Amino acid sequence: MSRKLFTFNGGVHPDGHKAVSNATPIRAMSLLPHYVVPMRQHIGAPARPMVSIGDQVLRGQMIGAAEGYVSTAVHAPTSGRVVAIDARAVPHPSGLFDLAVVIEADGEDQALEFQPLDWRNLDPSALRNRIRDMGLAGLGGAVFPSFIKLNPGAQKIHTLILNGAECEPWITCDDRLMRERAAEIVRGIEVMRHALGCRTTLIGIEDNKPEALAAMRAAVPADMEVVSVPTLYPGGGGKQLTYTLTGVETPTGGRSTDVGIQVFNMGTAYSLYRSVELGEPLISRVVTVTGHVAQAGNFDVRIGTPLKDLLAAAGGALPGASGEIVGGPMMGFDLMDSAAPVTKAVNCLIVKNPKLFPTKPIELSCIRCGECARACPADLQPFEMYWYSRAKDFGRAQSYNLFDCIECGCCSFVCPSHIPLVDYFRFAKAEIWEREREKYSADQARIRHEFKTFRLEREKQEKADKFAKAAEKSREAAASGADVVADPDAEKKKAILQAALERAKKAKEAVTPKNTDNLPPMVQKEIDEIEARRSKVEGNTESQARHE
């Protein structure tokens, strides 16, 4: 079984440090008192919380539903009670808080009744909906909702690639998974192959994992091919692995599906097996804990486990630790708050010490040596992009295909001036996105403002037209005078009006003051005197008026 392999340009060979954590089997974790389950664990819209505070939940119960198309569900990692739904620390480079459901475990770990799926006889669309409700997202780190990737859509997918390269140093979770659960992974791959309807299935594993290669080769059926690829970072990047295995380049700004190839991570295949064949949603994943810890290794971790508890399970950090990295050392980020939980995206937790991770040397000026361009696996010119990103000339940076940068960190790794090139590229990308967002909202505001102006103008015009019409009509009526046939209802209206007037008059008469009837003689006499005086005065004024 020898397949012609292709070699992408660039790449680096950082120290692997794989042996620190890949010698021991995957360990289970004991149940914790609290789990923090963020609603945003995938690319796209965050899940919508489906529970309220005080609710009892079971293991595997959906607590967040997919909201919109690019989204996926979130489930309770154990049985217990919802004690809070608010912003909590999440594993994110910003250290900002995000919406999460906090579950207080009841210790029973009671599960919902999981229903295995008869996926071979299920309608593809129903299968995908089911996978969305199982919360499946790519576990390699990008956490793109899997059900979308399993939709072949308009493009015909001819090749399915399983990514077991695990090229980042320190991380060994896929390695252990393949060694221990190869049969289950293969069953997950069967589901993928069925959903995509592809002919070829390639499983790419770097040659620094001979045990995993052997285990997978023993497990796969004849129509899947396990390929050993040379160890070269970032050989596990989707585009790089695609090129290595098939020689097909992914077009600029495109995805591998544009060329009929779909790439999935090993962990996703395993979770797909669990959710489809066992009916258990994505509530756990394998995470590597390594670096400066007492017992480095891999753990089967419930989603929502606080990272500090995970660290404690690995015996805790050794004295002299200087912080933690979430993800690998090349693409990961420093953990801000160890209360942040494990999410679907977290594959590794590395405890740093000054010896393994020395503080970054001082950044010097770019000498334009071109080392970064030679190391770039995406065939870019990082030194040019750096120059324009630093000068905040984002248009020019983009013209050097900034958005084809996969942020692998090879350029920063080889830079003799220790320039954090990727940091500049991330900054430039974020600024460009922000500008696009602003541009979009400005355009929306312009359209809405123009429509409002138009609407006001139209309303004014309509009103003016109405008045003009009414005026015209009355003028016409005046001009034609008696010729105009009277409104047939006019007489009737007049009669009604007359009747109303009569009624009003009668009513007025009826309410004449009642305090002048049946008076005692004394009061009557007084009134008569007053009346006589009044008539006299009125008579006088009248005669005066006459004289004048």
Added chain:
Amino acid sequence: MITAIFVMAAIGLLLGGILGWASIKFRVEDDPLVEKIDAILPQTQCGQCGFPGCKPYAEAIAKGEADINQCPPGGAEGVKRLAELLGVEAKPLGEGLEPKPKSVAVIDENTCIGCTLCIQACPVDAIVGAAKQMHVIVASQCTGCELCLPPCPVDCISMQVIKEDVLTWKWRYPIHMMKRAA
């Protein structure tokens, strides 16, 4: 000699004719400069520049009647881009014009009496409501122009600064360590 003069004159007349015809045929109705300036302005329609909206301000700039530093929501960045477009020097924002953090208006639902005055004031129709019905602001459409604040008779509208969240968070400019070396 006379032939040469005649030929040159004929060519001149012919080309002049073509140019004259083209200037009528391909006449540009709107000033394209106004469109370009308008595209840079942030479209908040807030009127802080002294003009009733972004388009009138763009027209005034194009005519040379207004300065380029009168738009606080656009900020220094906006002034810079206008300066680049018009080929003039960038300058700081005009006096008394301070850029504010991006905000959205929020109606206090308990106080709103449903008078519709804010709906009429909103330049982008981002307020929903009817007479004697509670009004609500569509946050995604609100430009933060504050034009709805003065007409409200019960002062139930307040501006809330948009907080950074995980989705809108941006990678910061890398901190330069070079200075320490010097």
